[in-house]
Amino acid sequence: MEVRRVFVVFLVAISTISAHAQSKDADVEQKLSRSTRLNRPADRKLMPKIALRIYDFDQVAPTAIAGAKDVVSEVFRESGLQVLWVDCPSENRCAANVQGPEFRLRIVPASLGKEMVSDEALGFAVPCAPGEPACLFYIFYWRINALAGANHFVAGRILGHVLAHEIGHTLLGPNAHIRFGLMQHNLPLAETERTLYFTSGQAKQLRANLLARDAALRNTVLSNAQAESVAPH
């Protein structure tokens, strides 16, 4: 039986599709799996929180959104981060407010997305400095759905891996690609049926970067408040 393997290529700003082969390294995968699990804090209350706002402007099937959330939550939990999901049915209407740095995931329809990029991108992350209160991501679900349908994979699981990978770039930087795990430049779609993770080193970096962003944001808020308070007239 022919086993068809399809890979998704991720870039920092843009994700595209590739179809070239890549060998599987079972030993490395096993080590990766074990190292990420050992890295997880025992007490979930001690986990730094990562706030993800999800704006679904493409009316994606609720099962696909739920599947993607499961993947992202699991990936970050294994890296010692607790995801706080905030559903936003429209631009200015969200289910809850959160404190600290936010990651805004905008799933845009084909009519809008095709004007944003001209290639086969699955989405992109807008570069986000540490002091930014919110980092933006645009996701082109219609392409993910078509890719999943054509190859008989679960769209929600691919969506979840795309989201986690792009957020990973924002926290780990543009050169975060390695040859296994979630941060592969070429993500084998077949392997999204199980879950791909960050390495333990990447997980440590994720937590440090998130805490640094939180601190930078608090300093910005504090200095703004001080600036306001020293202008008596």
Ligand SMILES: [Zn+2]
């Ligand atoms: Zn990438």
